[in-house]
Amino acid sequence: MRKYRSHWSQGDREGYQRRSNYYEGPHTSHSSPADRTREEVVTPTLPGHAATRSQMATSLDFKTYVDQACRAAEEFVNIYYETMDKRRRALTRLYLDKATLIWNGNAVSGLDALNNFFDTLPSSEFQVNMLDCQPVHEQATQSQTTVLVVTSGTVKFDGNKQHFFNQNFLLTAQSTPNNTVWKIASDCFRFQDWSSS
Amino acid sequence: MFPNSHLPGGHTDQVVQRRARCWDIYQRRFSSRSEPVNPGMHSSSHQQQDGDAAMHGAHMDSPVRYTPYAISPYNRKGSFRKQDQTHVNMEREQKPPERRMEGNMPDGTLGSWFKITVPFGIKYNEKWLLNLIQNECSVPFVPVEFHYENMHASFFVENASIAYALKNVSGKIWDEDNEKISIFVNPAGIPHFVHRELKSEKVEQIKLAMNQQCDVSQEALDIQRLPFYPGMAEKETEGAGPSSCSFLGLRGSSVTSAGEMDKWKGIELGEKCADRSPVCTTFLDTSSNINSILELFPKVLCLDGQQSPRATLCGTEAHKRLPTCKGSFFGSEMLKNLVLQFLQQYYLIYDSGDRQGLLSAYHDEACFSLSIPFNPEDSAPSRFCKFFKDSRNIKILKDPYLRGELLKHTKLDIVDSLSVLPKTQHDLSSFLVDMWYQTEWMLCFSVNGVFKEVEGQSQGSVLAFTRTFIATPGSSSSLCIVNDELFVRDTSHQGTQSALFTLVPTAFSSSVPAFSQEQQKMVQVFSAQSGG
Numbered sequence: 131m132r133k134y135r136s137h138w139s140q141g142d143r144e145g146y147q148r149r150s151n152y153y154e155g156p157h158t159s160h161s162s163p164a165d166r167t168r169e170e171v172v173t174p175t176l177p178g179h180a181a182t183r184s185q186m187a188t189s190l191d192f193k194t195y196v197d198q199a200c201r202a203a204e205e206f207v208n209i210y211y212e213t214m215d216k217r218r219r220a221l222t223r224l225y226l227d228k229a230t231l232i233w234n235g236n237a238v239s240g241l242d243a244l245n246n247f248f249d250t251l252p253s254s255e256f257q258v259n260m261l262d263c264q265p266v267h268e269q270a271t272q273s274q275t276t277v278l279v280v281t282s283g284t285v286k287f288d289g290n291k292q293h294f295f296n297q298n299f300l301l302t303a304q305s306t307p308n309n310t311v312w313k314i315a316s317d318c319f320r321f322q323d324w325s326s327s
Numbered sequence: 328m329f330p331n332s333h334l335p336g337g338h339t340d341q342v343v344q345r346r347a348r349c350w351d352i353y354q355r356r357f358s359s360r361s362e363p364v365n366p367g368m369h370s371s372s373h374q375q376q377d378g379d380a381a382m383h384g385a386h387m388d389s390p391v392r393y394t395p396y397a398i399s400p401y402n403r404k405g406s407f408r409k410q411d412q413t414h415v416n417m418e419r420e421q422k423p424p425e426r427r428m429e430g431n432m433p434d435g436t437l438g439s440w441f442k443i444t445v446p447f448g449i450k451y452n453e454k455w456l457l458n459l460i461q462n463e464c465s466v467p468f469v470p471v472e473f474h475y476e477n478m479h480a481s482f483f484v485e486n487a488s489i490a491y492a493l494k495n496v497s498g499k500i501w502d503e504d505n506e507k508i509s510i511f512v513n514p515a516g517i518p519h520f521v522h523r524e525l526k527s528e529k530v531e532q533i534k535l536a537m538n539q540q541c542d543v544s545q546e547a548l549d550i551q552r553l554p555f556y557p558g559m560a561e562k563e564t565e566g567a568g569p570s571s572c573s574f575l576g577l578r579g580s581s582v583t584s585a586g587e588m589d590k591w592k593g594i595e596l597g598e599k600c601a602d603r604s605p606v607c608t609t610f611l612d613t614s615s616n617i618n619s620i621l622e623l624f625p626k627v628l629c630l631d632g633q634q635s636p637r638a639t640l641c642g643t644e645a646h647k648r649l650p651t652c653k654g655s656f657f658g659s660e661m662l663k664n665l666v667l668q669f670l671q672q673y674y675l676i677y678d679s680g681d682r683q684g685l686l687s688a689y690h691d692e693a694c695f696s697l698s699i700p701f702n703p704e705d706s707a708p709s710r711f712c713k714f715f716k717d718s719r720n721i722k723i724l725k726d727p728y729l730r731g732e733l734l735k736h737t738k739l740d741i742v743d744s745l746s747v748l749p750k751t752q753h754d755l756s757s758f759l760v761d762m763w764y765q766t767e768w769m770l771c772f773s774v775n776g777v778f779k780e781v782e783g784q785s786q787g788s789v790l791a792f793t794r795t796f797i798a799t800p801g802s803s804s805s806l807c808i809v810n811d812e813l814f815v816r817d818t819s820h821q822g823t824q825s826a827l828f829t830l831v832p833t834a835f836s837s838s839v840p841a842f843s844q845e846q847q848k849m850v851q852v853f854s855a856q857s858g859g
Contacts (some may be wrong), residue, residue, distance in 0.1 A: 193731050200730055201719055207722075211389065232763045235653030252647045261722040263696040264734060267690060267809035270769035270799050278771075280795055280812050282700055290649055296793045296814065298773055300764055318763035318773055321652060322791065322816070 154298040157226060169223040171206040173198065175305045195265040199277040202301055202312050203263035211256040211298075214248075220235050221248050224314055226302065231317040252288040259283040266300070275303035275313070294322035397624045406650040438729035440483055442515035443470070445508060448480025456480060460510070463500050483515055593858035655760040661763060666772055669798075669806045670760070674753045678778075682746045690799065690810055695745070696734045713785075714748055714815050741811070749785070753778040770798045770806065777818060791818045 164167045176198055206224075213221050222244045225231075231238040231247065238247045258281050264306040266276040286292040301312040372778050449458060461468065468489045470482035484490055490512050497510035657663035676684040696719040718724075719733035735741045755774040764771035773795045780788050793814045801807035 139470050159332050185789065192736060196731055196734055197727065200727075204721065230764065232761050235651060235656045235761065236650045237656060242341055247650075250647055258722065259700045260698050260720045262696055262812055262814070263720050263721065263813060264694045264696060266769075267692060267694070267799075269690065270797055270809050272768055277808050278795065278797060278812060280698070280793075280814060282698075282793075282814055282816070287649055288647075294816075296773075296775070298763065298771075298795050298812075300771065316764035317769065318761050318771075320759075320761065320773070320775060320793070322775070323791075 144162045151159055169209060169217065171202060171209055171224065171301070172309045173201045173205060173312065175307065175310045187234070192265075198275075198310075199263045200264040202310075203261060203279045204275050206279060206299070206301060207258060207261055207313060215254050215256055218248055218251075220254070225317070226315050228311045229314050229316060231319065233317075233319045234321055253291065255286045256286070257285070261286045271302075273307070275310075277301045277303075277312070296320050298324060388567065399853050439487055440485050440515040441487070442513045443482055443484055443490065444511045444513065445480045446511065447478050448508075449475045449478045451480060451502065451508075453480070456508075457482075459500050459508070460493065460496055463496045465495070466684050468493060531613075563622050655758075657760070658765050659760045664769065665806065666760060666762060666770070670758065670774060671755065674755065677745070678750075678752050680750060682742055685745065686738055686742050688806075689741055690807050690809045691738055692736065693738055693741055693809050693811065694734055694736055695741040695813070697744075697748075697813045697815065699815050713783075717744065717748075721726065749780050750782045751778045768799055769809075770800075772794075772796055772798075789818050791816050 137288045156246050176194060210221075210224060213224065225241060225244055227241050229241070229244065230238070231244060238244055253259070260282040261278075262280045264278045266278050268274075270276075275298070279301055281297045281299075283295060284292055285295050297317070299317050301313045304311055304316045305311075409444060419740050445451070445456060446461075457470055458471070466489055468486075470484065473480070473482040475481075484493065493510055494512045498507050500508045502508055574855045657666070670681065673685070676682065676688075697714060697717050698720045699714050699718045700720075702726065717733060721730055724730055724733070735744045754777050759775040760772055761775075762772040771795055775791070775793045777789050780786055780790070793816075795810070795812045795814075796806075796808055797810035798806035798808050
């Protein structure tokens with residue numbers, strides 16, 4: 131029995147169905163479906179959420195937030211790692227202006243620094259084996275819709291051996307009446323075997 | 328207590344600032360790579376030195392940018408670097424001037440000089456080489472100032488048509504090893520031996536002539552637009568001998584179609600090249616072909632009608648390297664202490680055998696989920712299969728109902744879930760902590776470490792974890808968890824199990840309260856077990 135259906139609007143359900151095309155095995159950097167050439171993570175806006183930050187969001191069922199988080203996370207992971215591997219220069223479009231990255235203990239803050247950082251990082255091949263996500267409690271975010279995304283897998287940077295990695299993101303939502311655009315507020319990346327690299 | 332969590336010398340705001348400054352320096356050093364003018368220059372290489380000052384000036388001023396092409400072999404990286412110091416600066420060279428040419432044309436004007444270079448000509452005897460070239464060359468030529476520089480042989484000729492005729496010899500002569508010999512042509516400005524012959528007013532004439540040569544509007548036979556130096560195109564390959572070096576135009580490489588050539592217009596290569604060799608290189612695979620091209624022509628972002636797939640992979644990528652991996656990262660000393668204290672208390676309870684004590688650590692509406700990696704090659708159930716049924720890996724879990732069920736919500740549900748997970752002992756000394764986001768309402772940090780299972784079938788097995796906490800300020804300067812994500816994985820690929828679990832009580836930081844007697848007993852018990 132699907133508990134969720136009763137909470138979904140029609141639009142949500144369509145959006146969910148459309149994304150079922152993505153569902154395959156472990157992610158490798160394959161092309162996103164047809165029209166997705168821009169680097170943006172977009173999901174349908176939840177009802178009542180086309181609101182500015184100062185307005186309180188309507189209190190929807192928790193599971194709706196969970197579903198939204200999953201959608202955002204899946205969409206995001208598809209786009210992020212493909213962009214990282216194949217369109218590195220566009221990667222920072224996925225970050226907020228003041229976003230921060232902690233990369234194996236190195237702190238990078240702000241778009242300029244991020245641009246430089248990703249430019250100097252060798253080319254990459256990511257394979258994501260795990261993805262989990264949670265909606266972040268509004269008490270921590272002051273009602274700014276945020277999703278915690280956790281990924282894990284392997285990465286091969288050119289000229290280096292392959293590493294297992296863990297990566298965490300905080301995605302924040304900017305909602306318009308038509309859609310919600312998600313951007314990275316913060317990013318934490320670690321090789322699992324960093325001490326032996 | 329958390330030796331891995333401490334930065335050497337402690338982590339103060341000054342360290343943060345210093346680190347930020349170091350990071351600035353790191354960025355600036357490498358951001359210079361984005362300069363389009365001298366793609367062959369690398370952050371650690373010496374400056375480009377071109378002995379022809381006049382020519383250099385012409386490079387800078389003229390719309391035809393020779394600079395990207397005319398990188399002398401002195402600036403080549405890799406195996407030639409040690410010879411870079413012996414570059415031929417024509418101003419300083421002490422070779423006796425050749426008297427065969429006076430530098431003047433019969434009508435008194437100065438001809439245009441060209442430098443002819445034979446890559447790896449150092450292996451060839453001068454006379455033999457010049458004879459070989461002359462035999463093939465359609466016009467007689469008089470080589471001036473024949474010399475070897477680095478691995479190449481060079482000489483000058485004073486005539487555009489002679490230079491062009493020599494260029495046509497490229498690839499049509501072979502040495503005794505049956506290797507093709509190539510010839511490269513470069514406008515040479517005013518060779519030093521000519522300087523010495525001239526009076527100062529003639530230098531001005533020459534400069535004028537040089538500027539004219541650099542004029543874009545030239546006739547069809549435009550020698551200056553021909554591809555030039557071998558050095559700029561070289562791609563460093565380890566242990567590469569001459570036969571595998573890839574100079575521009577070397578070894579009769581095939582080239583793009585005429586349509587492709589158009590894409591190069593914007594970088595002043597010129598579409599009037601009579602032969603096809605200059606454009607492409609003879610790398611073995613497409614990607615490095617593109618790499619070397621990008622190295623030369625950083626303006627090129629699109630090849631073959633699509634964005635260059637390896638746009639970030641430019642040549643030998645001396646500037647692209649992974650940053651050094653560092654230990655724990657904390658935003659501030661105060662928060663560090665807060666987090667470490669929290670972790671110490673959390674895992675004390677977590678490992679105590681009764682996890683109900685964690686109720687006070689969680690927000691009423693907190694979330695928790697657990698995941699393990701999906702490995703398609705995993706056939707046998709692994710040691711962490713007991714986590715499997717609770718694992719919420721939405722990469723493979725598509726069912727929305729299950730996705731909802733496996734995300735634990737409310738502190739009661741969470742602690743109940745935690746209570747049924749295997750009993751553990753965490754190795755605090757293995758903890759690596761990244762504090763990666765903080766606002767006044769929220770603290771995000773991730774803990775990486777290992778733990779041991781202390782009972783059940785897998786007793787003694789060591790697993791690794793990454794746990795991400797999002798917490799808000801709690802009462803009495805504690806943390807209140809709102810989100811908790813636990814990722815558990817095997818350690819077998821690391822092979823570090825035997826080195827783990829070496830708790831050393833004396834390593835505890837003074838900023839964290841000392842262990843109580845009960846805690847110390849646990850430590851002793853645990854240390855005794857750690858031999859296995």
